[in-house]
Amino acid sequence: LDDENHHLFGYETITYTNNSPDVLDYLWVQLDQNMRSKDSKTPLIEGGGVEPFMQPSGFAGAYLSEPFDGGFNIKKVLDKNGNPLTYTINQTMMRVEMPEKLKSGKDFEFDIEWDYNINDHVNGRGRSGYEQFPDGHRAYVIAQFYPRMAVYNDVEGWQNSQFWGRDEFALPFGTFEVNITVPADHWLDGTGKITNRKDMYSKTELARYEQAQKSFENPVVIRTQQEAEKLAMMPGSKEMKTWKLKADYVRDFGWTSSRRYVADAMAVKVGGKDIMAVSIYPPEGNPLWEQWSTKAVAQTLKSYSRMTFDYPYHKAISVHAKNQGMEYPMICWNYGRPDTEGNYSDRVKFGMISVIIHEVGHNYFPMIVNSDERQWTWMDEGLNTFVQFVAEQDMGENYPTSIEGLDAYPSRRGPAANIVPYMAGDQRYIAPIMSKGLNTYQFGSNAYGKPGTALNILRETVMGRELFDYAFRTYSERWMFKHPTPEDFFRTMEDASAMDLDWFWRGWFYTTQFNDMGIESVEKYFVSSDRNQAMKDMMKARNIDESRIPALVYMVKEGSVDYKEDLKGKEASELVGELKTYLMDNFTAAERAMMKSPKYFYDIKVVKPGGLVMPIIIEYTYVDGSTETVTHPAEIWRLNDKEIGLSKASTKEIIKIVLDPKLETADVDTSNNTWPAAAEISKFDQMKK
Template identity: 65%
Template sequence: MNKMKYYFASLLFLLVAVGFAQETQTKERESGHTNQNKFKQLYEEFATPNSYRSASGAPGPNYYQQQADYKMDITLDDKKAIIYGEETITYYNNSPDDLEYLWVQLDQNVRAKDSKSPLRNGGGVPLAEQPGTFAGKYLGEPFDGGFNIDYVKDASGKALSYTINQTMMRINIPQPLKSKAQMSFSIKWNYNIPDHTVNRARSGFEYFAKDDNRAYVIAQFFPRMAVYSDVEGWQNHQFWGSGEFALTFGDYEVNITVPADHILDATGTLQNRKEVFSKEMMNRYERAKKSYDKPVLIVTQAEAEAAEKIKSEKTKTWKFKAKNVRDYGFATSRKFIWDMQAVKVGGKNIMAVSLYPKEGNPLWGEYSTKAVAHTLKSYSEHSTNYPYPKAISVHAKNQGMEYPMICWNYGRPNEDGTYSDRVKYGMISVIIHEVGHNFFPMIVNSDERQWGWMDEGLDTFLQYMAEQEFGEKFPEAIAPNKAYPSRRGAPAKIVPYMSGDQSTIAPIMSNPENVYQLGPNAYGKPATALNILRETVMGRELFDHAFKTYSERWKFKHPTPEDFFRTMEDASAVDLDWYWRGWFYTTDYVDIGVKGIKKYYVSDKPSKKMQEYMAARNLTEADLPPLVYLADEDSEDFDANLKGKAPTENSKTLKEFMMDNLTAEERAAVKEPKYFYEIAFNKPGGIPMPLIVEYTYADGTTKNITYPPEIWRKNDQEVKLVISSISELKSVVVDPKLETADIDTSNNAWPKKEEKSDFDKFKRKVKG
């Protein structure tokens, strides 16, 4: 049997080679070109490996990163909605360079009265705008929310000069900060807290008119060190609003003073719990630390409603410490209900926590902490174990924003407590997504200012898996017999974007400020690309090992896109340069179809094309070894007597070969195919992908074959395959399960299905 397989393979190779020679012989000579093969390596796009970042994608032997430790005293004035702060930053220069000055981020300056951020976009009159956006643009004076810097001083109390350029402040130190040295300096500041329901501010307050209270979600509230690295030097790109944050790891000691009746939680471990908790709250907290199946209320709704009615004139200071975090956030209000439960991750107890006003119930009490706990388990399984002591979900209108150990999330029921499935799934999804950001970028600390997809895309990919697992774990939360309705991640979901107007599409490898549609570009497309990579290109085992390798290599470090791309290949032995190029570096799309099919039968006689080939080379049959020929059913020299017969009946040469080379037992085991097909697959789309084909035969059987993407390596536009079968071929379908985000499925089948109307074509295109 092995001999027989070898003979058929050799025969097929010869026929393909002959056909290729005939086709290329007739082409006109073309001018030369550079290597434009889609499978060439990304040497031109990637930086040269060095001692800081290795070719394998791992940190190099000389990899370094800076550290910034913060000690802060923060006071929130609830009556005036102002934050006052003093901080001491100790900055460690672990780089090999002496630093002439230091750069500090002042992100609140994006809301300064003279901010250039609102002036950076054109576009004319939109079709519609949210009321808050419209009011912020046209009604009243711009909100003055920038930092007011009182002083910058060195460790001895001497003033340091500084220069503010929009959202960046350069501190002009008297002498360069030497390599491996450290220095401390202090900043005092204040700013007006914005209403975050206007223009979707990432941080601020929501005002509740019915009870005259505010709920605060506070971040970007302090001057923060910019990143200095081997890749960028100082990452001091301005904060314009879309590109988020590049931040340095450090340790925090933060004291936050708020009205005495406020409930507050924040990044880090609470140091004075017995001072700020009542005895009953302490008892409930101890129960919560042992409750793994459901949350325990630390502050009940009745208690929160009672607190809303009386505003304390006293204050209370909450003290926190956080180790090895890249940022800081807190939430505070007298309106907050507070619940917690324990989660076991990597042998450690983690607290899953929710803060929400009564306006969030009953939805939040039912699902928020449940979603937090599930996210910690799911993400830890797929990336790296969650290292921090807690994860907090805070209810905030129209919000979705993340910080270490704490995040703000939307999802509000109607006033009567009812809510739609859309609101429910939206809330669960945003909690999974924002809690998931604890892993990317809070642990695996990518540069969000430059590469938005490295946190948003990776997080959305893991979110998709966590959502599907949530639906399996909590079927009572999902419609009967339905999967979780993920908004992003499934291949078909990205088709409308990838098939859209190319003038409004940018490559994933673009700065978030420069893309047209940030959601599909930084969230949806990279998440879909990774999902397809896992399910269709690499397989789960190889992908999962490589992804966890990346997560472990770069936790608490600063990876670049190349570090991710290289690690995924290094840990899997799968060449993926073609995939990164197509999905991440271009706006190409996937479109693979069936171009045509020809039926052949085995013959003893050379076809007319074969005869022409021989004549062109002055060859006769006597000059060639014994050959088996395939006759095209639609050609003029086809003999109808060849139909329906076994190959050995139509070819004396083949029969003699089998008699001379196979034993009687081997000949008895041979199943002779009666049908041979040449199938031409074309690729109108620019991205090469695995060719996934389902063949259906007259006897009712089907065969599914996935040809590797390398099948396109020598012809990026069309490939021809020869298949043989006992039964007649009835249909061929490319990508039958819609695994590749193919933007046009009208060419995916043979025989081609007729579309009845223009409306059918429209539905097909939208569905993908």
């Protein structure tokens, strides 16, 4: 790392093993930094024209600034004997030609030497880069910094889709041994174990770290704010030192380095192992970061391990970087900064805690359950957003001071009602979840919010927690360190639960349909032993001689020509003599004693203007104030996708019926969910008072 010129020089040796049954003609390597090269095509894929007004920084970036040249400068590509290899660079992808084809089970070793200019991620945006501080020093969060192997899989062969900046990454697993040389006064950490920690830490720092390994309740500060501020007041060391890290079975590598860093850590017990939860931040992050960052990391490890599998790595690091939210194995960058006086709002606090949970959670999806982010963004962002919601609620329960004054942790994504504005929006600007992330409108709602909410609904409303949690953990464990597709997720959830969820995947993931159900009508019936006009009309319409029909139980609609006031409030068994005889002749006294004796019968018509299929959750309120909730599975719509008739028998009169009373199904229009209509209910409540 050339700190003075914010430039990075690198040299790597890649040993690639062909674990596929195929013979490979060539290898593909990803050059993600080329998105920032001077001749990058990335800015040219966005349309829009002249904006009527712009932020000064946006105007300067669009019209006044020279493009930043941050692409890879590939100096050499050599085989293990030092011979040059032929290679072709196509934007962010490099094809390396091997001297001979690579057979199954064989490996090929080659070297790449490169360098590039590190970007200012605060002013120019970016997933990695540096932040410049007023004192002249910088903090670096470095990723996609080396030419990275692409994935060759059994579904599509090489995953060599170009990186345009939005869709993230598909990567193979490997063992990483990385040496990073930085100024001697920098504090560094990254993916993997620091193998020369004793040489890098002072004796005091090492003692503090050993203390942190035994602290399970509160973080231990390893490098204090005073120590970091003291270094920041100095010019900066010209001497260099090399940190050594090693990581097994990871798909990527990221690191951070600065002389301005504070660091703290604590231990977390996961599956019988002690995992280190670590936070690294400049003084600008305090007091917020020292209070909440490491605790949020610890809660994430506990909640995610409960929902998926025990965290397999030895640490998880949260790094504070302005305006950032990005993830890599064992390390991530997160935003959330107090003002210059150290004050912060609840919005800043919860925003910081949530982004830490989300980015640390990415260790599970897709760093371990290694889906193809470039093609299926929702498989990492959506699944992760769902488990993030679970972890946030756990955070609120386990650290109640974090939500002081609130009923629960204020999760932005997860509750069904929160996705309604998006799903009810203009269909011209909504894409199915199963779209490539680059090609979607409203990226956050499409790739994060909607799939995360869908899984929360699947867990809470459709499957129930026990079935869902078992199936979700099965998927997570089954596809650890593998490359699942959407179908693998869908099939596993059904396989482990014995539930047919095709209707759910189709509606939520393959369409942009929304849920809208309503109560069209409610009619009250009573029983009678007298033949009524409705029965006569039906018999006539069907050309049946009614005199040949045996005794029946007749249903009389309130307000019809056959309705009589004395029918109201009488039990069926006392009113219909032949029914009583039937009950006496066919059931024992004990069985009759346990039978219901309904007096009121309701015919309820539920309509579905929306295209999405969902369960019908219906709440009945009785005249005595008691309530009952019944959930009809989504299969109730299988023969009629427009309207359904429900019958409800009760010993007590029903005074109110509500669909989806707890807003569990993302119904976009609840104005038709209540009977009687809102005005009538208000009138009834007034009468009751």
